[in-house]
Amino acid sequence: MAHSGFIPKDNLNSVIEALSKKARLFVPVEEGDLVLFKPFAAGQTMCFSRPANLPPKAVIFPQSDVLFDFNLKKDMENLKKVEVELKENLDFPSTIIVGCRPCDAQGFRIYDRVYLEAGATDPYYKGRREKTTIITLTCNAPSPGCFCTSVGRGPADEDGSDLLMTELPKGYYLEAVTDKGEAVLKELGLADGSAYREEAEKAQESAAKAVRKPFASLEKTPEKLIGLFDDQQFWEAEAAKCISCGACTYLCPTCYCFNITDEQAGSRGERIRSWDACMFAHFTLEASGHNPRPSKAQRLKNRVGHKFSYYPTRYKGVTACCGCGRCIRYCPVSVDISEIVAHVQGAQG
Amino acid sequence: MTEHHSNPYLPELATVTRVIEETPNIKSFQVVLNDPAKMKKFFFEPGQVGQVSVFGVGESTFVINSPPTRMDFLQFSVMKAGEVTAALHELAEGEQIGVRAPLGNWFPYKSMKGKNILFVGGGIGLAPLRTLILFMLDNRSDYADITILYGARTSLDLCYKQDLKEWAARSDVKLIQTIDAEYPGWTGKIGMVPNVLKEIAPSAENAVAVTCGPPIMIKFTLQALSQLKFTDDQILTTLEKRMKCGIGICGRCNIGDKYVCKDGPVFSLAQLKDIPSEL
Ligand SMILES: Cc1cc2nc3c(=O)[nH]c(=O)nc-3n(C[C@H](O)[C@H](O)[C@H](O)COP(=O)(O)OP(=O)(O)OC[C@H]3O[C@@H](n4cnc5c(N)ncnc54)[C@H](O)[C@@H]3O)c2cc1C
Ligand code: SF4
Ligand code: SF4
Numbered sequence: 001m002a003h004s005g006f007i008p009k010d011n012l013n014s015v016i017e018a019l020s021k022k023a024r025l026f027v028p029v030e031e032g033d034l035v036l037f038k039p040f041a042a043g044q045t046m047c048f049s050r051p052a053n054l055p056p057k058a059v060i061f062p063q064s065d066v067l068f069d070f071n072l073k074k075d076m077e078n079l080k081k082v083e084v085e086l087k088e089n090l091d092f093p094s095t096i097i098v099g100c101r102p103c104d105a106q107g108f109r110i111y112d113r114v115y116l117e118a119g120a121t122d123p124y125y126k127g128r129r130e131k132t133t134i135i136t137l138t139c140n141a142p143s144p145g146c147f148c149t150s151v152g153r154g155p156a157d158e159d160g161s162d163l164l165m166t167e168l169p170k171g172y173y174l175e176a177v178t179d180k181g182e183a184v185l186k187e188l189g190l191a192d193g194s195a196y197r198e199e200a201e202k203a204q205e206s207a208a209k210a211v212r213k214p215f216a217s218l219e220k221t222p223e224k225l226i227g228l229f230d231d232q233q234f235w236e237a238e239a240a241k242c243i244s245c246g247a248c249t250y251l252c253p254t255c256y257c258f259n260i261t262d263e264q265a266g267s268r269g270e271r272i273r274s275w276d277a278c279m280f281a282h283f284t285l286e287a288s289g290h291n292p293r294p295s296k297a298q299r300l301k302n303r304v305g306h307k308f309s310y311y312p313t314r315y316k317g318v319t320a321c322c323g324c325g326r327c328i329r330y331c332p333v334s335v336d337i338s339e340i341v342a343h344v345q346g347a348q349g
Numbered sequence: 350m351t352e353h354h355s356n357p358y359l360p361e362l363a364t365v366t367r368v369i370e371e372t373p374n375i376k377s378f379q380v381v382l383n384d385p386a387k388m389k390k391f392f393f394e395p396g397q398v399g400q401v402s403v404f405g406v407g408e409s410t411f412v413i414n415s416p417p418t419r420m421d422f423l424q425f426s427v428m429k430a431g432e433v434t435a436a437l438h439e440l441a442e443g444e445q446i447g448v449r450a451p452l453g454n455w456f457p458y459k460s461m462k463g464k465n466i467l468f469v470g471g472g473i474g475l476a477p478l479r480t481l482i483l484f485m486l487d488n489r490s491d492y493a494d495i496t497i498l499y500g501a502r503t504s505l506d507l508c509y510k511q512d513l514k515e516w517a518a519r520s521d522v523k524l525i526q527t528i529d530a531e532y533p534g535w536t537g538k539i540g541m542v543p544n545v546l547k548e549i550a551p552s553a554e555n556a557v558a559v560t561c562g563p564p565i566m567i568k569f570t571l572q573a574l575s576q577l578k579f580t581d582d583q584i585l586t587t588l589e590k591r592m593k594c595g596i597g598i599c600g601r602c603n604i605g606d607k608y609v610c611k612d613g614p615v616f617s618l619a620q621l622k623d624i625p626s627e628l
């Protein structure tokens with residue numbers, strides 16, 4: 001049985017402060033109307049009462065990441081001769097994320113299959129992933145838009161987390177999921193929490209029951225989506241409101257596409273990868289001017305298709321959407337991916 | 350260079366040893382990896398591609414169009430189309446580039462043994478075919494008849510003129526060249542590739558067709574091939590999609606659940622019919 005611990009309510013801040021001495025710590029912090037993951041600073045007010053607006057994906061997959069530096073060295077004897085030097089940095093600091101939600105932790109599992117397990121390994125992702133411990137807060141109540149239970153996950157899903165933390169009236173019940181989580185529990189030297197296990201499980205179950213269910217099951221959804229591939233009318237109707245702003249993908253804990261570009265100043269430069277999104281027209285635009293996805297309907301179809309058909313087809317039925325509901329809460333024109341999936345399931349064809 | 354050779358994003362440094370002007374907007378670059386040990390060990394299969402970088406400008410995808418049977422250098426042919434390709438066109442012999450290769454899948458040359466091979470290429474589309482043609486010519490006895498139909502807009506737009514001359518002179522290769530319209534000094538065929546294909550009407554019996562060219566040429570070539578009774582399994586082509594990582598991670602080059610950089614660029618028509626229509 002996994003080890004557990006308990007933190008009385010008043011002690012949470014001091015426990016987190018103690019953790020921050022061991023590793024670089026990211027915690028959810030309120031900034032204006034937003035809750036964002038920020039490096040921990042003593043005395044900061046943390047926000048655990050609602051999921052962060054942006055998931056902590058940038059901790060492991062930064063929005064903009066240097067792949068390597070290059071230096072073009074001119075030979076002073078022969079100015080036409082340039083030597084190139086490349087330098088990569090694969091040293092990453094030990095890091096702990098505290099207070100993300102199970103859906104956010106699940107997001108990293110969805111990345112893992114692509115970045116670590118399916119052929120080529122991404123050394124930047126791998127380096128950060130291995131050095132990062134994820135302490136997740138289970139959800140006590142769903143937020144508007146959440147539908148994790150419909151995609152086979154739940155408010156206390158442990159996949160992707162190292163340590164699960166459940167808020168109870170008197171304090172926080174902690175349960176280790178992995179060895180990394182065990183190690184943190186041990187280091188903190190917390191009181192045994194097993195007396196609170198049952199109470200925590202009850203809280204988790206009632207949260208799961210409160211999550212809305214926009215559709216009953218995902219069975220046949222991958223095939224249904226392929227069946228609708230050429231139904232231009234269906235996709236145009238679903239995408240009618242979309243303004244191609246891309247917010248849905250930037251806020252999504254499971255979106256992982258990127259671009260690679262060079263930036264140079266003088267003889268030095270960097271090759272950088274940055275988040276990119278299939279909701280933008282340039283994403284697939286070729287040099288010839290040909291674009292396989294020129295319309296927003298085709299791009300929305302790809303986004304939904306990737307999460308609910310292409311990824312599950314490649315990875316044994318795993319849906320690449322964890323139901324966090326962010327794209328639903330923050331889409332400026334209320335496009336709702338769970339509604340689209342429900343429509344797909346109801347559609348003829 | 351660093352010691353982390355497992356980093357798939359880190360290019361190998363290479364030197365351009367020769368630049369060949371193929372057409373007014375296509376140049377071929379012969380390159381050699383700077384590290385002689387790596388050059389010696391370098392191995393690829395016909396049809397695989399590379400990401401070529403000009404540092405400070407970026408990376409673009411090109412097929413390695415020299416064959417693995419001739420490993421003195423790697424050749425890339427580049428049509429000027431945008432930023433990276435324009436920067437490549439500025440390069441002179443002796444200059445440094447980056448190469449990430451080999452990437453992607455390749456032509457199933459083993460299962461093509463003993464068959465009649467029909468190549469149908471248009472413009473720069475001869476590049477991926479060239480690798481396989483030269484590979485097959487270097488293993489000539491493994492294959493039966495080899496027919497090459499190659500077309501371009503004008504005679505100036507024909508690539509690999511030296512190869513064309515050699516192939517035309519060989520008795521064990523049938524080369525048909527065509528251009529779209531009359532051009533001063535042209536004595537070969539005139540007409541679009543698919544029309545010429547119908548006219549020469551090669552038999553589908555015991556044959557495999559390999560085609561590459563601009564999308565519109567491919568479209569009509571496929572129709573012509575099917576009229577000639579080539580089945581979907583007998584037709585191979587290569588796809589182009591905007592690519593970045595080249596290793597199935599960045600998510601840019603998908604068509605449905607297939608990644609052109611990893612599951613392709615070589616596909617049979619039968620495979621293409623199984624994936625969504627998003628070319
Ligand atoms: C598998 C494969 C093999 C190819 N082989 C050859 C070849 O042998 N010779 C040749 O001349 N061209 C080839 N191309 C096309 C070539 O990659 C593009 O023309 C080139 O990337 C354009 O780059 P650019 O930076 O000059 O254009 P820009 O318009 O400045 O492009 C910006 C970025 O978009 C991407 N991009 C744009 N168009 C394409 C495209 N059609 N395909 C892929 N990426 C694109 C590039 O990554 C580039 O970095 C191939 C493409 C693929 C996918
Ligand atoms: S957030 Fe909404 S409007 Fe913006 S791209 Fe996504 S679906 Fe379209
Ligand atoms: S698609 Fe929407 S609901 Fe699903 S994981 Fe991404 S942001 Fe969350």
Ligand code: FES
Nearest residue numbers: 593595599600610
């Ligand atoms: S180029 Fe990145 S996934 Fe194909």
